[in-house]
Amino acid sequence: xxxxxxxxxxxxxxxxxxxxxxxxxxxxxxxxxxxxxxxxxxxxxxxxxxxxxxxxxxxxxxxxxxxxxxxxxxxxxxxxxxxxxxxxxxxxxxxxxxxxxxxxxxxxxxxxxxxxxxxxxxxxxxxxxxxxxxxxxxxxxxxxxxxxxxxxxxxxxxxxxxxxxxxxxxxxxxxxxxxxxxxxxxxxxxxxxxxxxxxxxxxxxxxxxxxxxxxxxxxxxxxxxxxxxxxxxxxxxxxxxxxxxxxxxxxxxxxxxxxxxxxxxxxxxxxxxxxxxxxxxxxxxxxxxxxxxxxxxxxxxxxxxxxxxxxxxxxxxxxxxxxxxxxxxxxxxxxxxxxxxxxxxxxxxxxxxxxxxxxxxxxxxxxxxxxxxxxxxxxxxxxxxxxxxxxxxxxxxxxxxxxxxxxxxxxxxxxxxxxxxxxxxxxxxxxxxxxxxxxxxxxxxxxxxxxxxxxxxxxxxxxxxxxxxx
Numbered sequence: 001x002x003x004x005x006x007x008x009x010x011x012x013x014x015x016x017x018x019x020x021x022x023x024x025x026x027x028x029x030x031x032x033x034x035x036x037x038x039x040x041x042x043x044x045x046x047x048x049x050x051x052x053x054x055x056x057x058x059x060x061x062x063x064x065x066x067x068x069x070x071x072x073x074x075x076x077x078x079x080x081x082x083x084x085x086x087x088x089x090x091x092x093x094x095x096x097x098x099x100x101x102x103x104x105x106x107x108x109x110x111x112x113x114x115x116x117x118x119x120x121x122x123x124x125x126x127x128x129x130x131x132x133x134x135x136x137x138x139x140x141x142x143x144x145x146x147x148x149x150x151x152x153x154x155x156x157x158x159x160x161x162x163x164x165x166x167x168x169x170x171x172x173x174x175x176x177x178x179x180x181x182x183x184x185x186x187x188x189x190x191x192x193x194x195x196x197x198x199x200x201x202x203x204x205x206x207x208x209x210x211x212x213x214x215x216x217x218x219x220x221x222x223x224x225x226x227x228x229x230x231x232x233x234x235x236x237x238x239x240x241x242x243x244x245x246x247x248x249x250x251x252x253x254x255x256x257x258x259x260x261x262x263x264x265x266x267x268x269x270x271x272x273x274x275x276x277x278x279x280x281x282x283x284x285x286x287x288x289x290x291x292x293x294x295x296x297x298x299x300x301x302x303x304x305x306x307x308x309x310x311x312x313x314x315x316x317x318x319x320x321x322x323x324x325x326x327x328x329x330x331x332x333x334x335x336x337x338x339x340x341x342x343x344x345x346x347x348x349x350x351x352x353x354x355x356x357x358x359x360x361x362x363x364x365x366x367x368x369x370x371x372x373x374x375x376x377x378x379x380x381x382x383x384x385x386x387x388x389x390x391x392x393x394x395x396x397x398x399x400x401x402x403x404x405x406x407x408x409x410x411x412x413x414x415x416x417x418x419x420x421x422x423x424x425x426x427x428x429x430x431x432x433x434x435x436x437x438x439x440x441x442x443x444x445x446x447x448x449x450x451x452x453x454x455x456x457x458x459x460x461x462x463x464x465x466x467x468x469x470x
Contacts, residue, residue, distance in 0.1 A: 086438060089182065089223035092124035093151040098141065098165065100132045100157035100189070108156055108188035115210055116156070116186060116217050123221035127154070132161070139168035142178075152182040152440065154220065158189015162244050163419035166230070166437070170242050170311075184220050184440035187212050187348065191256075191420060193245055197343035201226075201357060202442025208348045220440050227435035229342050229360060232313050233418065236427040245419045246346065247430060249407060250284045250337035251277060251368070251377075253417035274381055281377070283334040283370040284414045289323045290330075290405040291315055291431075293362045315404040315431045323406055332410060334370035336377065336396070340405055340430065341366070346384075354387030358401055361434030365402045372396035404431035 101109045112129070120127060128150075132138050142153065142165050155162045162185055169178040187195035192208075195216050200206065204215050231243035248256065255277050296315070317324060339346070341364040346352040353364045368377070376394055383389040390399065406429040416423035 086182075086225050086227075088225060089151050089440070091223065092126060093223070094126045094128075094149075095152045095154045095184070095220075096145070096150045097127050097129045097154040097156055097186075098132060098138045098161065099129060100138075100161050103157035103161065103189040111188055111210065111213060112156060112186075115213050119214070119217045119221055125221065132157075136164055139164040139171075142168040143171055147178055147181050150181070152184055152220075154184040154186060156186040156188050158187070158191050158420065159194050159245050160189065160420045162194055163421055166244050167242055179437045182225050182438040182440060184216075186216050186220070191347040193345045193347050193350070194343060196345035196348040198439065198441050200344050200351075204442070206349070206351065212348055219442050222442070224441055225438045226441035227360075228437055228439045228441075229358075229363070230311075230433040230436040231340065231342055231363065231430050232311055232433050233428060233430040234313065234316070234319065235423070236319050237424075241418065241423075243342070243418050243430070245342055246417075247340045247407075247423075247428070248337065248417045249286075249339075249409070249425075250335055250414050251282075252337050252339055252346070253415055254282070256417045256420050257415060257422055274378075278374050278378060281336070281374055282413065283336060284409065285332065285334050285411040286338075286407060286409045287332045288330040288335070288338060288367060288405065288407050289327050290365055290400065290402040291324075291327050293359065293401040293403055295326055295328075296403050311433055311436075313404075313431050316406070316429050319406070319427050319429060327404075327406075328400075330367070336368040336370055336372055337366070338407055339366045340364070340402075342432070349385050350381075351387035352384055352389075354390065355399075361432050362401050362403055363432050364399065365405060366397065366399050368394075369396045369398070405429065 097112070099108055099112060109131070130141065132141075138155070138161055147153075153165060155165055162183065165183065166179070169175060169181065172178045185192075185195045185198060192212065195212060196206070196208075198219065199212055199215050202215070202219060207215065228244070231247065233239075233241050233243060233247065235241075255274050323329065339352070341353055342358075344351065344353045344357065352366070355364070358364060368380075372394065376392070376396070380389045380392055380394060380397065383392055389397075406427070408427040409425045412425055415425050416428060
């Protein structure tokens with residue numbers, strides 16, 4: 001159970017609060033009829049800057065009765081009892097907000113009061129606000145919390161805190177029920193890639209900072225839910241963990257982790273880190289293998305049995321065994337980077353996967369071979385802000401949609417970054433668990449499942465050379 005609400009020198013008391021809607025806006029969800037933000041903020045934001053009416057907190061909160069537990073499809077994907085999409089969050093609803101006050105530039109708490117609470121007040125969303133105090137604190141909290149008290153868990157920080165929450169849910173004895181609790185991402189960290197991706201899926205213009213936070217809060221007020229994929233990872237030392245965003249090795253992982261000391265600079269830390277790493281560009285020797293999405297589609301047969309004791313990784317074999325013969329193997333060589341990505345953005349201003357959202361159960365795999373010049377690599381990252389990097393036709397950059405991969409470092413160089421969190425450099429493999437958990441989003445439908453026929457290819461997408469195809 002969570003203890004008393006935490007106070008950490010905030011400008012206002014941190015408390016359990018029932019937020020009442022303004023009588024003038026009763027019956028309308030805040031932001032439900034609003035427009036997505038552009039880069040130029042408009043005066044319409046002033047309409048939310050009104051005096052808030054706070055009532056008695058937990059005693060007046062309206063709880064929902066737990067519904068029928070959702071089932072899982074043959075591939076482990078979440079479904080409701082009828083096999084369809086899930087209903088929206090109720091109105092009114094009560095959410096637990098887990099906020100990291102030190103994330104990004106350290107202004108998350110102030111941003112909550114100035115940009116989030118006014119919209120929640122209009123939308124009949126009551127909340128309990130809890131501040132995380134240390135690394136893995138959110139993981140510990142959700143591992144022990146009675147989740148029936150909340151209609152959703154709202155995570156206000158960067159991608160690392162969402163990573164903690166999901167892994168905490170998956171570590172519970174009742175993980176299969178716990179992971180069904182809807183999640184919401186409110187960006188207040190440095191990267192904010194998950195929030196930026198949800199903003200993109202909702203049809204909003206690419207924005208950052210307070211505009212992105214406001215857009216994501218509006219999504220919460222609209223209450224729509226959509227299923228999201230989860231990346232299941234296994235390491236050589238036997239560790240099992242789950243990613244909501246990405247696994248990076250090489251250049252991107254080094255930039256992510258080495259720029260941590262510039263966290264107070266916000267998103268610009270990644271630009272600074274990129275420049276510093278370009279000056280001392282490194283290569284990383286290893287072997288990469290993957291199961292292409294189109295290969296799986298052509299080979300799809302009876303679905304394997306679902307293992308009730310843990311999520312089943314049905315496309316991978318133990319790391320000590322060779323990969324299956326229908327996988328594609330990239331011969332051992334030097335890489336500049338390898339990136340497995342579930343979503344469209346790698347940061348709020350890095351539109352890394354402009355080819356569109358993957359089919360359910362599929363992820364984007366990018367890798368850059370050694371030999372690329374510093375100038376070309378810089379052009380790729382500059383073009384990535386607008387999603388134009390694939391148009392550079394860089395011969396060293398390869399992209400392929402996959403359902404599983406294995407990466408084996410050979411020289412011990414570099415580290416892995418999983419959702420921005422450090423993982424030691426050792427053999428790792430992963431596969432996508434399709435439509436595995438629910439998030440507040442701007443759309444209701446899940447992405448299409450893999451079909452027997454291959455997807456159309458764009459000329460701008462660099463494909464694996466013939467020597468690497470199986």
